[in-house]
């Protein structure tokens with residue numbers, strides 16, 4: 100195709116590139132983008148922190164609870180954390196907007212907090228994390244799951260043991 104016919108075709112068909120940033124650019128459904136974290140469904144098992152090859156995830160115990168941080172600048176988008184998470188509390192989104200100014204490099208972080216709570220059974224302080232329910236048979240009812248969630252780890256173990264004896 101000579102230059103003139105190529106030029107004419109491009110004039111008629113328009114550019115092949117996406118019109119970003121003037122319009123949103125389409126993103127593939129399975130695109131591996133920014134990490135998102137949900138503290139409500141997190142079991143606080145810290146498996147994601149252990150399997151992250153880039154050291155991008157860190158849990159820190161503070162006076163408020165267990166803090167989660169994932170540095171977007173360090174993440175290599177391998178998907179290991181999502182693959183190993185038992186609850187889906189951590190996952191990769193299709194958000195690829197990672198450009199930021201030099202001054203913001205330390206604030207490019209996904210942050211979450213699993214707060215402390217008081218166990219209604221023993222009065223002890225514990226993390227308000229989701230209980231590990233995999234392998235519990237028969238499956239917990241919504242009421243039982245809510246009751247279990249409120250408890251501290253020791254009282255959760257007692258709850259499961261007592262339930263096993265009943266069923």
Ligand code: SF4
Pocket residue numbers: 140141142143144145146147148180183184185186187188189
């Ligand atoms: S996000 Fe998933 S893997 Fe990480 S601590 Fe929470 S439950 Fe465990």
Ligand code: SF4
Pocket residue numbers: 134150151152153154155156169173174175176177178179180181
């Ligand atoms: S996608 Fe990979 S590099 Fe990024 S936080 Fe998860 S495990 Fe770490």
